Amino acid sequence: MANREVPVNGRRSTLSLLDSGNLVLTDAGDAGGEVWSSGTSSTSAAELHLSDTGNLFLTNGSVLWQSFDSPTDTLLPQQPLTRNTFLISARSQYNYSTGFYKLYFDNDNVLRLLFDGPSVSGAYWPFPWLQSDHFDRFLYNSSRIAVLDPLGRFQSSDNYSFYTSDYGVAATQRRMTLDFDGNLRVYSRELGSIVWAVTWEVLSTPCFIHGVCGNNSLCSYDPTKGRSCSCVPGYVPKVPGDWSAGCVPDFTFSDGCVADEIRFVKLQYVDFYGYDYNVIYNTSLAKCRQTCLNLCNCRGFQYRASGSGRMSDCYPKIELLNGHNLSSFPGEFFVKVPKNKTFTVDQLVKSTQYTCPPTPEVKVLDRTYSKKLKNGPLNFMLWFACVMGGIEMVVVFLVWFFLIKNQQDVTSAHQSHLNATTGFKRFTYKELKKATRNFSKEIGRGAGGIVYKAVLPDDRVVAVKVLSNATTGEADFLAEASTIGRVNHINLIGMWGYCAEGKHRLLVYEFMERGSLAQNLSSPELHWKRRFDIAVGTAKGLAYLHEECLEWILHCDVKPQNILLDSDYQPKVADFGLSKLMDRGKVRNSTFSRIRGTRGYMAPDWVSNLPITSKVDVYSYGIVMLEMMTGISPTTSVDSLGSRGDANKIQLVPWARNKKTGSHLEEMVHPALRGDYNLKQMEVLIEVALKCVEEDKNARPNMSQVVEMLLRQENDS
Structure with missing residues (x-):
C-alpha cells in the first residue's frame, strides 16, 4: 500500500507509467502532486504487468520493480x-x-x-x-x-x-x-x-499477544464470546472504545509514596508478563509486599510459587503490561491502591467483563381499525377449520423436512465450521481405507484402538487410529475432536483430520518416524542427551495440557507407548484426548466413573476414592522416567534382573528409592547407555521422578514445576 499513513483520493488520483520508465502515483486531493514512485528508469520501453500470482511488476525485459518486494500486511x-x-x-x-x-x-x-x-x-x-x-x-x-x-x-x-x-x-x-x-x-x-x-x-490463545489491551488492563478469552479487555480495579479506560490505549488510575496518592495511605488488593487468576523492577527468589509474601511498598514507581507485584513449590518468587512491576486472566496461573497479583479505595467481589474475581449497549426504548403506536359486523358463529367455524387444516399441513411438512433434510444440513454446516476453526479436515471412511491399503500396516495398538500407517493422496505419510470403543454420537465426537484439534504444542502429537461416518470413528495424526519410546528404550541410538530431552519435552507437553489449554485435559494413560519420537528423537505425547472422546460427559466433580490407565503406570489415586486431578499424570510421568533411566518395567520384579537386583521381589519405585538413598545411582543406569551419561542430570532426573511418584498426591509437583526443575539443571550443565 503506497502512502499508507495518508491514503490518496480514491476517485481522481492517478497511477502513471512515464516514458522515463518511472511508475508514479499522483494524489488528486488538495495537496496534489506526486506521493510515491517506483524510482526506476529505463532507456527502452517499460511495461507494467499484473501476474496471476498477484504480483504487479514493471519490466523492460528484466524486472525493474515488483510489488512482491514491498508487502504491507499480507x-x-x-x-x-x-x-x-x-x-x-x-x-x-x-x-x-x-x-x-x-x-x-x-x-x-x-x-x-x-x-x-x-x-x-x-x-x-x-x-x-x-x-x-x-x-x-x-x-x-x-x-x-x-x-x-x-x-x-x-x-x-x-x-x-x-x-x-x-x-x-x-x-x-x-x-x-x-x-x-x-x-x-x-x-x-x-x-x-x-x-x-x-x-x-x-x-x-489471543491473550498471549502483547499489547492487545494496553497498559493497566486485562485480557480475557472465552471460546464462545471471543476476546475482551477490562481495566485493572482502580483504573479506567484512557480512550473509551480504544483498548490499545490502555487504562489510567482514577486515584492519586497525596504524596506519591506514603506507606500509611497505601494498601494492596489481591487479584485472582491474573498474570502480567514482563516489565519487572527485579526478581526476588525464595522470599516471603511480607517481604515482597514491603519491597513494592518502598518503591514509589511500583504499581503492584506478582507472587508465584517457585520450582521447588516450598517458597515463592516476587516480581515487583513498574508497568502493568500484557495482563491476562489465566485460570491455571500458580500465583497471585497484588495491585497498589489507596487505602480508602473499595472494590466489589466481581471486580476482583470476574475473569471477563462485557458491556452491552442499552436496549432502545420501544414506542408503541396508537392505531385503531374499523371493524365490519359479521356473523359471529359462522365466522368462528370457518377460521377454526382453516387453522386446523393449516396446522396439519405444517406438521407434515416439518416432519419431512427435519427427518430428511435437517440432519444433513446441520452436519454439513458443522463440518465446514469445524474445518475452518480447528485446522484439520474431515475424511471419508473410503478415503482412509484406501490410504491405509485396507488397514494392512499396523504400527500400534492399545486400549483405545489400532493405529495404521497411511499415505494420503498428496503423498503425506500419516497415522490413522481406528477407535474401538467410541460409542458417542457424531455431534459429541465432532465437539471433542474440535477440542483436540485446537490443542497445539511442539511436544503434543498433531491431529490432521478425522472421520465420523456411521459407526466408524477415526483420527488422523502426523506420522512419527521413530515410533514410540517403548520401542526405543533399549536402543543404543537413545543416548543420554536424547533421553534427557525426552524427559523435558514430555513434561512440557503435559504441562501445556494441564495448565495452558483453554479446556482442562488430563491424559490418564501416560506410558512409553504413548510417547512418540520424530526423526530427531524429539518426543510428542499422543492419545491425550482419547479419555474425553471415549466417555464424554462422565466427569462429575473432578471424579471419573471408572479407573483409567495401564497397570504399573497408574497412580494410587485411582483406588483411593478421592477426586482425580492432574497429579495422576504426574505420577505416571515419574514411572515412565524411572523406566527410561533404568530399563526396568514397572511390572517387572527386580529379582529377575540378575546383579542389578536383590533376592526378594522389590518393585521399581521402592527399589529406586533404596538405590538413591544408598548412593548407588550407577547401579540404576540403563545398560544401553554403557556408562555414558551426565551424572548431575541423572541425579536431578532421579530426584524429580521420585517426587512425582509420591503416594500423597499433594507431595507431588505439578508438571510446570517439573519443567522448571529440569530446565534449571539443563542450563547449569
Missing part, C-alpha cells in the same frame, strides 16, 4: 518474506495505517512476531519465555526466507512449517495476513466465492 502464495521485507499490521479493522504488530526475521535468523507499541515493544512469538533451543527452530540458516505455497504449505528457513486445514485443494485462493489484533492467519476462499475462511492461525 503475503500471497509464492511471495517470499526475506531478511529485507516484513509484514506490518493495520492500525484497526477500518484504519489501514501502520499498526503495532510486525512479522520479520530477527538477527538470530528466527521468524518472529513483534509488538511495537507507542511506548514499549517486545516479541511475543515464539513465546519469549522459551529459550531459543527449546522451540524447535534452526538458528544457523542465514538465508532468512519464508514462502507460502499455492497448496497451503508454509515453510521458513528457520525450520518452521505448517499446513493449512485445506491443504492440497488447488482451486483455492489463499493469503497470509498479519491482522490488526496481532494474530497471523491464513485465509482461503474458493474461486468465485466472496467469503474468506480462516484455515490456519499462529496463536489459538
